[in-house]
Each structure stands twice: as C-alpha cells, then as structure tokens.
Amino acid sequence: MAWAPEARTAAPGPGGSDLEVLRALESGPRGLVEAEADERLARHGENTFPGRRPASWPRRFARSLRDPFTAVLVGLGLVSAVLAAWGTACVIAVLVTVSCVLRATGEHRADRSAAALRELLAATATVRRRATDASPPTAREVPVDQLVPGDLVLLAPGDLVPADLRLLRATGLTVHEAALTGESAPVRKSAETPPGPDGGGSGFDRPHLCFQGSSVVSGTASGVVVATGRDTVLSGALSAEHGLRGRGRRTATPFDRSVNGIAWTLIRFMLLTAPLVLIADALLHGRGLETMPFAVAVAVGLTPEMLPVIVTTALARGAALLARDGEVIVRRLPALHDLGAVDVLCVDKTGTLTEDRPVLAVSEDADGRPDPAVLHWAAVNALWTLHLAELPAPDALDEAVLDTAAADFGTDPGEEYEGVDALPCGPGRRLSTAVVRRPGDPRFALASTHTLVVKGAPEDVLDRCALDAAERERLAGRARALADGGLRVLAVARAERPARSRPYAPGDEHDLTFTGFVGLSDAPAPSAAEAVERLARRGVTVKVLTGDHPGTAARVCRELGLDPGEVVTADRIDTLDDTALARLATDTTVFARCAPEHKARIVRALREGGHTTGFLGDGVNDLAALRAADVGVCPRDGVDVAREAADVVLASKDLTALERAIVTGRRSSANIASYLRITLSSNFGNVIAMLVAGLVLPFLPMLPAQVLVQNLFFDAAQLALAFDKPGAGAGERPAVLRPRALLRFVTGFGLLNAAADLATFGVLALAVRSLGGHGGQEAFHAGWFTENLLTQGMVMLLLRSGRRAAEGRAAGPVLPAVTGLAVVGLLLPLSPVGAALSMTGLPPVYYGLLALVLALYGAGLAVARARADRQPAA
Numbered sequence: 081m082a083w084a085p086e087a088r089t090a091a092p093g094p095g096g097s098d099l100e101v102l103r104a105l106e107s108g109p110r111g112l113v114e115a116e117a118d119e120r121l122a123r124h125g126e127n128t129f130p131g132r133r134p135a136s137w138p139r140r141f142a143r144s145l146r147d148p149f150t151a152v153l154v155g156l157g158l159v160s161a162v163l164a165a166w167g168t169a170c171v172i173a174v175l176v177t178v179s180c181v182l183r184a185t186g187e188h189r190a191d192r193s194a195a196a197l198r199e200l201l202a203a204t205a206t207v208r209r210r211a212t213d214a215s216p217p218t219a220r221e222v223p224v225d226q227l228v229p230g231d232l233v234l235l236a237p238g239d240l241v242p243a244d245l246r247l248l249r250a251t252g253l254t255v256h257e258a259a260l261t262g263e264s265a266p267v268r269k270s271a272e273t274p275p276g277p278d279g280g281g282s283g284f285d286r287p288h289l290c291f292q293g294s295s296v297v298s299g300t301a302s303g304v305v306v307a308t309g310r311d312t313v314l315s316g317a318l319s320a321e322h323g324l325r326g327r328g329r330r331t332a333t334p335f336d337r338s339v340n341g342i343a344w345t346l347i348r349f350m351l352l353t354a355p356l357v358l359i360a361d362a363l364l365h366g367r368g369l370e371t372m373p374f375a376v377a378v379a380v381g382l383t384p385e386m387l388p389v390i391v392t393t394a395l396a397r398g399a400a401l402l403a404r405d406g407e408v409i410v411r412r413l414p415a416l417h418d419l420g421a422v423d424v425l426c427v428d429k430t431g432t433l434t435e436d437r438p439v440l441a442v443s444e445d446a447d448g449r450p451d452p453a454v455l456h457w458a459a460v461n462a463l464w465t466l467h468l469a470e471l472p473a474p475d476a477l478d479e480a481v482l483d484t485a486a487a488d489f490g491t492d493p494g495e496e497y498e499g500v501d502a503l504p505c506g507p508g509r510r511l512s513t514a515v516v517r518r519p520g521d522p523r524f525a526l527a528s529t530h531t532l533v534v535k536g537a538p539e540d541v542l543d544r545c546a547l548d549a550a551e552r553e554r555l556a557g558r559a560r561a562l563a564d565g566g567l568r569v570l571a572v573a574r575a576e577r578p579a580r581s582r583p584y585a586p587g588d589e590h591d592l593t594f595t596g597f598v599g600l601s602d603a604p605a606p607s608a609a610e611a612v613e614r615l616a617r618r619g620v621t622v623k624v625l626t627g628d629h630p631g632t633a634a635r636v637c638r639e640l641g642l643d644p645g646e647v648v649t650a651d652r653i654d655t656l657d658d659t660a661l662a663r664l665a666t667d668t669t670v671f672a673r674c675a676p677e678h679k680a681r682i683v684r685a686l687r688e689g690g691h692t693t694g695f696l697g698d699g700v701n702d703l704a705a706l707r708a709a710d711v712g713v714c715p716r717d718g719v720d721v722a723r724e725a726a727d728v729v730l731a732s733k734d735l736t737a738l739e740r741a742i743v744t745g746r747r748s749s750a751n752i753a754s755y756l757r758i759t760l761s762s763n764f765g766n767v768i769a770m771l772v773a774g775l776v777l778p779f780l781p782m783l784p785a786q787v788l789v790q791n792l793f794f795d796a797a798q799l800a801l802a803f804d805k806p807g808a809g810a811g812e813r814p815a816v817l818r819p820r821a822l823l824r825f826v827t828g829f830g831l832l833n834a835a836a837d838l839a840t841f842g843v844l845a846l847a848v849r850s851l852g853g854h855g856g857q858e859a860f861h862a863g864w865f866t867e868n869l870l871t872q873g874m875v876m877l878l879l880r881s882g883r884r885a886a887e888g889r890a891a892g893p894v895l896p897a898v899t900g901l902a903v904v905g906l907l908l909p910l911s912p913v914g915a916a917l918s919m920t921g922l923p924p925v926y927y928g929l930l931a932l933v934l935a936l937y938g939a940g941l942a943v944a945r946a947r948a949d950r951q952p953a954a
C-alpha cells in the first residue's frame with residue numbers, strides 16, 4: 081500500500097509561522113505548563129516507540145510454532161494423523177505443545193526482563209516547561225514516553241528525535257533519516273518554512289519537520305511536538321506495513337552462522353532419515369507404508385527439538401546474571417552468544433583506556449614558550465561555541481580549558497566579547513570555530529571587525545594557517561613531540577575579518593594566524609591495564625580506534641602495557657582497498673585520526689578477515705562502527721543513538737565489566753554446545769542402532785510411541801543443561817561452535833553409543849529367545865527403553881562442558897535430572913504406564929547383563945572424552 085507521510089502529520093499544517101504553529105497546538109515559546117502537559121498525556125496517551133509494544137501471548141505462541149524444528153515436528157505429526165497412527169500423532173502433539181509452552185514462557189520471561197532493563201535505559205528528551213503559568217520556563221529531562229503535542233523539545237548531536245517535531249530554530253542541524261527513508265546520508269534541516277501551502281514539499285523532504293525515529297548527526301535545534309505515539313509518521317509507516325527501512329543490521333551474525341547453521345543442517349539430515357528408513361524396510365522386509373510411523377518416530381528421535389528452548393533459556397539466564405548487579409545489559413539475546421565468540425575487541429581511546437578527565441598541562445606560543453594568551457583564546461573559543469551552538473554541555477576538553485582559564489584569570493575569559501557565530505566540532509570534523517566581536521570598542525564598533533577563533537587537531541588547524549611549508553612542518557613537529565609525551569594537543573589560531581551579516585561556513589576557516597598549542601593530560605583509566613591484560617589472556621585482542629593524534633594514542637597504549645606497534649593513521653587507510661585493509665587491520669593495534677567511516681571500515685575489514693569483532697564506543701562518531709561490528713557495546717551515558725545501536729550496554733565504560741560479560745557469554749555458549757553434543761551423539765547412536773535392529777529383527781525394535789515417550793523424558797532432563805555450571809575452562813577461549821568439529825565429535829560418540837545399543841540387542845535377543853513369543857517382544861522393548869534412558873543419562877554426565885567430578889564441585893542441576901531419568905528408565909516399563917505402552921519387565925539376570933554393558937559403555941565414554949578434550953573443542 082502506498083503511504084504518504086504528509087497524511088499522518090496531524091494538525092497543525094506544516095506551513096505557517098512559528099507563532100501560528102504554536103497557537104494551533106495551544107502552546108507558546110515558553111513551553112507548556114506541567115499540569116497542562118499531564119492533562120494532554122491523559123488525552124493523547126503515552127508516546128511509546130512503535131517497536132516497543134510487547135507481543136501478545138497468542139502471537140508469542142504462533143511465533144514459537146514458526147520455529148523450523150517445531151514446523152518439522154508438526155509436519156511429521158500430520159503425516160502420522162493421515163496414516164491414522166494416532167499414538168504417534170498424540171505424542172508428537174504433546175512434544176510440540178511442551179516445547180512451544182516452554183519457548184513462549186522463556187521468551188516472555190526474557191522480554192519482561194529486557195523491558196525492565198530498558199526502563200533502566202529509558203531514553204529521555206530535553207523539554208522546556210513551566211511549573212505554573214507564572215513560573216519561568218526551565219529545560220528539563222523527561223522520559224520520552226511522557227512527551228505530549230505542544231511540548232518544546234531541544235535537540236543536540238546524538239539525540240534520537242523523540243516525536244514528530246516542527247522546528248522553531250536550528251543551527252547547523254543535520255539528521256539521519258535512514259530508519260524512515262533508507263537514505264544513508266544525513267539530511268540538512270532548517271527552521272524556515274518554505275513557501276507553499278504544504279510547507280514546500282511532501283513526505284520527508286520538508287526541511288522544517290523532524291520525524292520520530294531519526295537521529296541528530298550535527299547541530300542543535302528546538303522544535304514543537306506535533307505528533308506523538310500512534311500519530312507519528314513512524315507509527316503510520318509501521319501500521320501501513322511500510323516497514324522500517326535501513327534498520328536492517330549486519331548480515332549474518334556469529335549466532336546465525338553457528339547455532340542456526342547447525343540447526344538447518346540437522347533439519348535437512350532429518351528430512352532424509354524418514355525416507356531412508358522406509359526404503360530400507362521396503363527392500364529388506366517388503367514392508368510398505370505401515371513402517372511410516374516408525375520412520376517418523378526415528379526422524380523425530382533425531383531432532384534436537386529443545387534447541388530453541390535451551391538457547392533462549394541459557395542466554396536469558398546469562399543476561400539475567402549480568403543484569404543482576406546492574407553492570408551489563410544485553411539488549412539482544414543472541415548478542416550474548418556473539419560476545420562470547422569475540423576474538424577482537426576494538427575500543428576508542430578516550431574514556432575507555434583513559435579517564436576522560438583531561439587536565440591542562442601546557443599553553444605555549446609558536447616558539448614553545450609558555451604563554452597564557454593561548455589558553456585565553458582557547459577558552460574564548462570554548463565558551464562561545466558552547467553558547468552559540470547551544471551544545472547541551474561542553475565536551476571534556478572544552479570543560480578543562482574553561483575551568484583552568486577561570487581559575488588562572490579569575491573571570492570567565494570570553495565574556496568581554498559578543499558571540500557572532502559558531503562552527504562546532506562534529507563527526508569527522510576535528511576543529512571548532514567561534515566568531516566573536518568586542519562590543520563598545522571604538523576600534524571595532526561600526527567599522528566593526530569579527531575575530532575567528534579556531535581550535536582543534538594540529539594538522540587540521542595548521543593546514544588552515546597562513547604559513548610557509550618549513551614553518552608548518554616545524555610546528556607539526558612540535559605538536560608531535562607534545563603528543564608523544566602523552567598529551568592531547570590542540571592548536572589555536574585566529575583571524576580578523578571585516579564584519580558581515582552572512583553566516584560563517586567552514587570555507588571561511590583559511591589564512592589564519594597561528595597562536596599556539598594547548599596540551600592536556602588525560603590519565604589512563606585505573607582498571608584499563610589489568611582489563612587489557614585479562615582480555616589478552618582470554619584470547620581477545622584489543623585494538624584502539626581513535627580520533628586522536630597517533631603519538632598520544634601510542635603513549636597511552638604503552639602506559640597500559642599494550643604494544644602499539646606501528647600506528648596507522650586514517651590517511652593511509654584511505655589508500656587501501658578492502659582486502660589490503662583486512663590484512664593490515666589484523667596486524668595493527670592502533671589506528672589514529674579516525675573519522676566515523678574509518679572506524680566502521682576497519683571493523684568491517686576485521687570481520688571479513690575472519691574475526692568476530694566487538695566495538696566499544698559512546699559517541700555519534702562511533703555509530704557507524706557500532707552498527708558494523710558483530711557486537712556493538714556502549715556505556716549507559718553514551719549518546720542516545722549509540723545506545724540504541726548497541727547490542728550490549730555497560731553501566732560504565734569499564735573494560736573489566738566487559739570482560740566479565742564475555743566470560744558469561746562463553747559460559748552460556750558452552751551450555752548450548754553441551755546440549756548439542758549430548759543430544760546429537762545420543763540421537764545419532766540411537767538412530768544407527770534402530771536402523772540396524774529394524775533391518776535384522778523380524779519385529780520393530782521399539783514401537784513409535786515408546787520412541788517418542790523416551791524422547792520426551794530425555795528432552796525434559798536436558799533442560800537442566802541450560803542451567804549447568806560450566807567448567808573453569810569454558811571462559812578461557814572465544815566460544816565458537818564449529819560445525820565440522822561438532823560433526824566429528826558427534827560421529828565418534830554416536831558410533832560408540834550405537835555399539836552399546838547393539839551390545840544391548842545381543843543381551844535382549846537372548847532374553848527374547850528364552851521368553852519367546854509376544855512376551856519376548858515386550859521384554860525386548862522394555863529392556864531397550866531402560867538401556868536407552870540410562871545411556872542417555874550417562875552421556876549427559878560425561879559429555880557436558882560442565883564441571884565434572886574430577887573438578888571436585890557439585891554437578892549443579894544435571895545430576896538430579898540424570899537421576900530422574902534413570903529412575904524413569906528403570907521403573908516406567910514395570911509400571912501400568914509401561915504396560916499401556918506394551919512393555920513388561922525382564923528376568924533379573926538380564927538386568928545384570930545390561931549393567932555390564934552399561935559399565936563397559938561408561939568406561940569407553942570416559943576414555944573417549946578424555947581423548948577428545950586433548951583435541952580442539954567442538
């Protein structure tokens with residue numbers, strides 16, 4: 081269905097003057113009164129983001145039915161029903177229901193805790209409101225869901241646009257609308273209403289409207305809310321099934337590649353099993369479709385149908401453990417698995433490796449002499465960019481400059497000027513310019529002059545200074561020397577220009593006069609050195625991707641015990657194609673002077689080079705890399721868009737917390753791997769044994785209902801694996817599930833299992849001969865049922881990644897589960913349920929023989945496991 085955004089943006093019409101718009105919304109330039117806002121909230125409802133509404137139970141249930149394993153089970157159930165094999169159909173129905181209920185409740189629980197965690201991360205918006213009619217307006221943070229039409233909202237870089245807004249004022253505002261339009265380049269917005277009844281266009285291209293779901297790339301603005309909640313353009317887009325464009329994340333995540341990859345291989349294998357059984361039986365025994373229920377049961381027996389449940393439970397449990405102490409919040413469950421697989425972690429420098437509390441250390445002129453005037457001009461720049469660009473808060477560098485200047489000069493330097501214009505720093509822009517004039521100064525009055533005060537990265541500022549090549553090189557050398565000493569270096573320059581009313585643009589930053597350098601020291605974060613070392617021990621290589629000077633970055637790395645090697649700067653990256661960059665990225669530890677696109681390219685190159693790559697960053701300039709990484713990590717106080725793009729949110733930018741999260745991810749993955757190894761080895765062995773027995777015996781080795789009932793008990797017991805305590809080794813290496821290694825493991829152990837099963841046949845065949853007739857078959861079935869559940873219990877104990885007896889710890893929930901399984905295996909065939917399933921007990925002597933088979937099997941398993949442990953893990 082064609083859908084036009086202009087149809088949604090409710091009153092007032094997008095055209096009209098600011099006052100008309102505000103009046104139509106019964107608001108004003110001083111903002112709403114709190115009581116009025118409350119009343120509007122009751123009338124319009126909460127401003128919830130459309131994607132956030134929780135799924136209903138029927139939907140959740142339907143979603144779990146869509147899972148491929150469940151779909152296959154349902155298909156097999158239908159085949160059984162068509163063939164009137166009601167017993168098989170009923171047991172499959174029970175299996176499907178149990179797995180759907182477990183899955184839906186697991187997901188419900190996971191969603192509920194994710195929602196609780198989101199509360200912790202609840203996005204806020206800055207609004208201008210008044211306590212009463214008479215009070216002055218104040219800017220304050222309110223939760224985004226409390227916004228109402230008529231609210232005045234202030235926007236700054238990194239903000240998510242919280243509702244649909246009509247801009248009232250904008251300075252250098254560009255927004256990213258990819259989520260709505262798929263357009264990846266930022267779009268310029270302005271407060272001026274273009275002429276025309278519809279506000280100068282239709283759809284998203286009207287420059288004075290900003291839509292919920294877009295994000296601020298640069299600049300600042302204020303605007304009035306024209307639509308919230310279900311009335312926003314984004315809601316309209318979703319309800320018209322227009323979908324969100326450009327939201328699609330990375331292609332295949334490590335989770336998709338490993339767990340889902342294995343699942344699909346198994347499904348194909350399973351779908352082959354049933355026809356194979358049918359063909360073999362038809363050829364050898366001349367049986368026809370009557371073997372179908374047995375073939376179906378064998379295929380079901382092979383299915384690791386609990387995989388989705390185990391995966392959700394193991395990951396949700398890991399995420400809950402991390403959230404318990406409020407340190408780490410996992411926003412997308414599979415990201416916990418991916419975190420465990422990370423072998424390269426890219427981090428920015430500032431605030432991750434350093435404290436981001438810079439302190440002014442140097443203020444010197446062009447000749448390297450201490451000169452307070454340089455600090456003075458740096459402070460003028462900081463003060464007026466802050467005021468004129470209406471930045472919500474100064475960045476840490478500006479704050480340090482302002483604080484030191486205020487302390488040294490006694491007053492706030494810069495207040496003696498009037499601000500004219502400002503061009504702040506932004507993603508990819510490493511300098512800022514404030515244009516000021518001195519009021520009342522006869523020299524500057526009418527003939528007036530504007531002073532451009534520029535400060536920023538030395539390379540960028542020196543490029544814009546009127547200097548000869550030798551002098552520029554000399555000054556760049558001095559900046560390098562300061563940076564090599566570990567300082568963050570800013571160059572300061574000025575220019576006098578005739579006054580003008582036209583706004584200033586980056587093109588005006590030329591022919592500047594060099595003023596001097598300021599250098600700031602930023603101490604390494606206290607826990608960073610230890611965290612880097614611990615990550616290295618756990619097989620995670622840390623790489624630094626920074627916007628800062630190569631010298632500063634190298635020095636910080638050395639202080640943390642991280643060998644920086646040869647630092648690569650962004651201009652070199654620009655000369656490389658993707659293949660060459662992938663090679664270089666693997667061998668490089670520090671990339672400096674990176675703009676956002678460089679950070680993203682490096683991350684992509686590392687992924688293409690076969691690394692599972694995490695990225696930790698908190699700013700607008702980290703956004704592209706957060707999206708490009710396998711796992712994006714952001715601290716809680718990062719900008720809205722970075723938090724929204726991240727898969728994992730940290731309470732603070734603390735690498736040690738991330739290291740703990742990685743270990744938790746590996747433990748969850750270890751439990752998933754345990755399940756796969758155990759269930760597949762056991763199922764594979766059983767299927768081989770059943771096929772052989774089916775071909776040799778004149779009767780079915782197990783009735784379909786018996787196969788399915790024992791499957792049900794095995795499944796239930798295996799749930800314990802999701803709660804297992806993995807062994808100490810589980811957190812040591814990146815946890816990657818390699819399908820080939822898994823297949824090798826499963827084949828080996830499956831054959832061992834089949835051997836035990838066949839030995840059991842031998843024993844049972846003796847029993848059948850001694851008992852004879854129908855009773856013999858029933859005893860055979862009972863014997864095999866018992867042996868199967870007991871071997872499955874043994875496999876669970878001996879093949880799990882969990883702590884084993886040798887590690888001297890309690891086995892967690894697995895031991896009770898295995899005990900339960902053994903009790904069912906021994907007692908069920910002797911009970912009335914056993915009789916209903918056509919089973920009778922064996923003479924005691926055969927139990928003795930079975931015990932012998934089991935003991936031999938257990939010994940074989942233990943030896944094979946010890947050998948497998950010496951090889952690379954599956």
Ligand SMILES: Nc1ncnc2c1ncn2[C@@H]1O[C@H](COP(=O)(O)OP(=O)(O)OP(=O)(O)O)[C@@H](O)[C@H]1O
Pocket residue numbers: 428429430475477478505508509510511512535536537538569570625626627628629701
């Ligand atoms: N307030 C500022 N005024 C002038 N120049 C600045 C300011 N903030 C940053 N810069 C310049 O831009 C460069 C890049 O800054 P950016 O924020 O991209 O990275 P960073 O903070 O240095 O490092 P990281 O990427 O590790 O967080 C800085 O090294 C500095 O030279």
